[in-house]
Amino acid sequence: MLLPMAPARDPMTPRVARVRKRxxxxxxxxxxxxxxxxxxxxxxxxxxPGQFNMLTAFGIGEVPISLSGDAARPGRLVHTIRGVGAxxxxxxGLRPGDAxxxxxxxxxxxxxxxxxxxxxxxxxGGLGLAPLRPALYHLxxxxxxxxxxxxxxxxxxxxxxxxxxxxxxWRRRLDVDIExxxxxxxxxxxxxxGVVPWLIPHASFDPEESVALVCGPEVMMRFxxxxxxxxxxxxxAIYLSMExxxxxxxxxxxxxxxxxxxxxxxxxxxxxxxxxxxxxLKEL
Amino acid sequence: METIEKAxxxxxxxxxxxxxxxxxxxxVVGPTVxxxxxxxxxxxxxxxxxxxxxxxxxGGRYRLTARGDDALFGYAVGPHxxxxxxxxxxxxxxxxxxxxxxxxxxxxxxxxxxxxxxxVRACELHAIAIQxxxxxxxxxxxxxxxxxxEGCFIVAVNCGKAGGTCFxxxxxxxxxxxxxxxxxxxxxxxxGAPKFVVEAGxxxxxxxxxxxxxxAAAAGEIAAADAVVAETAASMGREMRADDLRDLLMxxxxxxxxxxxxxxxxTCGNCTMVCPTCFCTTVEDSSDLTGTxxxxxxxxxxxxxxxxxxxxxxxxxxxxxxxxxxxxxxKLATWHDQFGSSGxxxxxxxxxxxxxxxxxxxxxxxxxxxxxxxxx
Amino acid sequence: xxxxxxxxxxHRFFAGLEAGYCELVCGCAKNVxxxxxxxxFHEGDPADQIYLLRHGRVALEMAAPGRNAVTFQTLGEGExxxxxxxxPPYHWSYDARALERIRAISLDAACLRNKCEADHDFGYDxxxxxxxxxxxxLHATRMQILDVYGTPA
Numbered sequence: 001m002l003l004p005m006a007p008a009r010d011p012m013t014p015r016v017a018r019v020r021k022r023x024x025x026x027x028x029x030x031x032x033x034x035x036x037x038x039x040x041x042x043x044x045x046x047x048x049p050g051q052f053n054m055l056t057a058f059g060i061g062e063v064p065i066s067l068s069g070d071a072a073r074p075g076r077l078v079h080t081i082r083g084v085g086a087x088x089x090x091x092x093g094l095r096p097g098d099a100x101x102x103x104x105x106x107x108x109x110x111x112x113x114x115x116x117x118x119x120x121x122x123x124x125g126g127l128g129l130a131p132l133r134p135a136l137y138h139l140x141x142x143x144x145x146x147x148x149x150x151x152x153x154x155x156x157x158x159x160x161x162x163x164x165x166x167x168x169x170w171r172r173r174l175d176v177d178i179e180x181x182x183x184x185x186x187x188x189x190x191x192x193x194g195v196v197p198w199l200i201p202h203a204s205f206d207p208e209e210s211v212a213l214v215c216g217p218e219v220m221m222r223f224x225x226x227x228x229x230x231x232x233x234x235x236x237a238i239y240l241s242m243e244x245x246x247x248x249x250x251x252x253x254x255x256x257x258x259x260x261x262x263x264x265x266x267x268x269x270x271x272x273x274x275x276x277x278x279x280x281l282k283e284l
Numbered sequence: 285m286e287t288i289e290k291a292x293x294x295x296x297x298x299x300x301x302x303x304x305x306x307x308x309x310x311x312v313v314g315p316t317v318x319x320x321x322x323x324x325x326x327x328x329x330x331x332x333x334x335x336x337x338x339x340x341x342x343g344g345r346y347r348l349t350a351r352g353d354d355a356l357f358g359y360a361v362g363p364h365x366x367x368x369x370x371x372x373x374x375x376x377x378x379x380x381x382x383x384x385x386x387x388x389x390x391x392x393x394x395x396x397x398x399x400x401x402x403x404v405r406a407c408e409l410h411a412i413a414i415q416x417x418x419x420x421x422x423x424x425x426x427x428x429x430x431x432x433x434e435g436c437f438i439v440a441v442n443c444g445k446a447g448g449t450c451f452x453x454x455x456x457x458x459x460x461x462x463x464x465x466x467x468x469x470x471x472x473x474x475x476g477a478p479k480f481v482v483e484a485g486x487x488x489x490x491x492x493x494x495x496x497x498x499x500a501a502a503a504g505e506i507a508a509a510d511a512v513v514a515e516t517a518a519s520m521g522r523e524m525r526a527d528d529l530r531d532l533l534m535x536x537x538x539x540x541x542x543x544x545x546x547x548x549x550x551t552c553g554n555c556t557m558v559c560p561t562c563f564c565t566t567v568e569d570s571s572d573l574t575g576t577x578x579x580x581x582x583x584x585x586x587x588x589x590x591x592x593x594x595x596x597x598x599x600x601x602x603x604x605x606x607x608x609x610x611x612x613x614x615k616l617a618t619w620h621d622q623f624g625s626s627g628x629x630x631x632x633x634x635x636x637x638x639x640x641x642x643x644x645x646x647x648x649x650x651x652x653x654x655x656x657x658x659x660x
Numbered sequence: 661x662x663x664x665x666x667x668x669x670x671h672r673f674f675a676g677l678e679a680g681y682c683e684l685v686c687g688c689a690k691n692v693x694x695x696x697x698x699x700x701f702h703e704g705d706p707a708d709q710i711y712l713l714r715h716g717r718v719a720l721e722m723a724a725p726g727r728n729a730v731t732f733q734t735l736g737e738g739e740x741x742x743x744x745x746x747x748p749p750y751h752w753s754y755d756a757r758a759l760e761r762i763r764a765i766s767l768d769a770a771c772l773r774n775k776c777e778a779d780h781d782f783g784y785d786x787x788x789x790x791x792x793x794x795x796x797x798l799h800a801t802r803m804q805i806l807d808v809y810g811t812p813a
Binding site: 003004005006007010011012013014015016056058059060061062084097098099101243244245247248250251252253254255257259260261262265281282283284 | 595597
Binding site for chain 3: 125126127154155156160181183184185186187189190191192193194195197198216217219220223
């Protein structure tokens with residue numbers, strides 16, 4: 001029988017990489033800057049904003065983590081991780097020089113080309129700002145190709161704000177609007193308190209010529225998308241990043257299925273009109 | 285156009301086939317009786333085959349009974365399928381060794397086993413083709429699956445008897461073996477003793493056949509073989525209309541029938557274990573006590589487990605209803621979106637091996653008929 | 661009162677208000693200012709004013725003994741502060757603090773309630789404006805309660 005070629009590199013075998021830098025970016029949230037040993041780096045594909053890698057803590061396990069760094073600097077593999085389970089806790093405990101396994105990059109990323117010439121509204125909730133950061137870097141680096149750029153970011157409390165210093169430096173740019181809100185705060189917080197969708201009226205965009213990039217907990221994304229639709233955005237102008245249990249990341253283990261799509265391979269970024277009916281179904 | 289040879293083999297000829305395969309370095313596996321079922325395992329001679337046995341199958345029921353003749357393949361399919369060998373339940377993916385600060389990862393060597401499958405049914409040929417599309421037809425090719433398929437020699441058998449839960453005829457997957465085999469046999473029992481009409485399906489099959497003691501099949505023998513297949517096609521235990529299933533099920537994801545089946549389903553996962561096309565796997569990382577030597581192993585998984593859809597502290601599909609719906613809609617509906625065909629080959633194993641006898645053909649019928657009542 | 665009428669009609673909350681009703685509302689309205697840090701009202705005070713914010717932001721907060729006050733909502737230009745005036749016993753259930761200098765229109769709640777009672781059509785128009793605010797805040801509060809960004813157990 002006629003068989004396809006065997007893959008040049010087995011997609012299930014991790015490359016060995018090393019932690020270069022480790023930095024705390026929030027409560028239980030750490031950003032690891034990882035580099036490959038030179039021999040392993042040759043055929044590594046550059047990543048696109050919105051893609052993810054599978055990181056292995058040797059002896060413990062493997063989890064999908066979105067790339068959160070600048071796609072224009074492919075040698076810098078930056079991942080922002082919250083330590084919640086056994087594997088992620090082990091990963092955030094790694095120190096510079098420690099070994100980590102890496103497979104990837106996988107998945108469909110943010111539609112940066114579709115957004116060219118349009119206003120871009122980036123809406124992030126909680127840790128969702130991490131997979132969106134590469135998109136923001138792209139928007140800032142190629143600023144002239146896009147219309148109005150707005151970042152709306154919501155999280156639990158001021159202590160939970162991710163990349164706080166960086167957001168403040170983005171704020172100093174004169175060509176991007178940034179609004180941050182929290183669910184609750186103490187008196188020393190002078191910013192917004194309230195849910196992310198309420199920030200949308202603050203954003204300046206032409207609903208006919210806009211693209212929205214949304215990432216955060218699923219409940220937050222549903223509310224946000226409803227508000228974006230109320231603001232006049234079409235279903236084909238909204239993109240979201242889905243999350244499901246992943247084991248192989250190459251569409252062969254079946255775990256990440258969401259109706260007919262595999263989140264690892266057909267996503268994690270989906271255009272809203274493709275998944276609208278699926279999102280409405282409980283326990284799909 | 286190539287002429288398909290139809291040859292005739294005696295039982296001795298079949299033994300010669302097994303011997304020739306072994307001599308050529310194949311690991312020969314086929315049906316054999318064990319633990320009161322017909323399973324697939326290593327075989328050496330005709331004596332290992334389930335001579336004179338047949339199976340009685342129904343929802344949640346499987347019994348072996350004596351036939352009263354010496355047929356070697358006079359039964360339908362048992363709890364095993366060929367995925368046991370091509371997509372094994374447990375396989376190591378890689379090992380890693382820590383040496384100070386560095387780690388060395390060694391992938392498992394390519395599986396060099398060359399399997400010879402004896403007695404592959406038409407439905408199973410379709411199941412293998414379906415798994416080929418999963419593991420070889422996408423952007424990522426499974427290298428171990430590929431290696432095992434490359435070396436595989438398939439001797440198919442046309443079913444002489446339809447099983448109590450079989451519905452390959454309505455799925456268009458049998459009972460006649462049409463493609464995907466090296467050799468296909470139809471067993472004719474004459475005077476209590478079996479002989480075989482043989483068809484070659486590949487150059488490799490033709491070569492092997494040429495090396496065996498055989499003669500051209502007589503017209504009467506060919507007619508008898510065709511009659512066997514026709515008889516099987518006409519006596520299927522179940523049926524399932526499948527042309528409209530994708531849309532029918534995707535339109536009815538909130539149908540009351542899912543609650544109904546959820547009250548019966550134990551989420552034991554038997555159906556996923558015995559189904560010849562179910563392919564889901566999980567991986568487990570392990571380590572020695574010092575953390576120096578670690579490994580990752582892949583093993584079969586089932587969408588019926590709570591772990592399967594676990595994320596952020598809970599399962600997305602926490603109820604039985606959601607998990608049964610996932611299995612059945614994947615198998616019959618979304619498989620079309622993903623792989624361009626149904627995932628079901630009508631072998632009936634899920635019906636036979638379900639401890640409470642849930643019948644996928646009946647579930648489909650119930651949903652379809654309720655739509656007709658509504659005039660939908 | 662002409663200036664106040666114009667300001668009121670321009671406020672997002674009263675968009676499309678018919679002229680007659682505008683007069684009624686203006687009869688209960690006056691301009692107010694607050695400095696940053698000043699409280700518009702405190703929990704337990706009689707809910708006798710409704711504030712239409714024209715400029716500046718307000719933090720709604722609740723205090724508990726041994727804990728610093730927690731802000732659960734900020735409101736800004738174009739938004740309404742005050743919904744407790746709608747139902748008896750007409751007491752505020754939280755504090756409202758100006759985050760920066762505030763310019764607002766204050767509506768006397770008792771005055772507005774009486775006018776709604778006297779003219780039910782006018783009352784219905786008012787309810788159609790205030791109830792959506794309540795509903796939006798309820799929806800938002802639910803999402804905040806779910807603590808969607810919280811660390812999973």
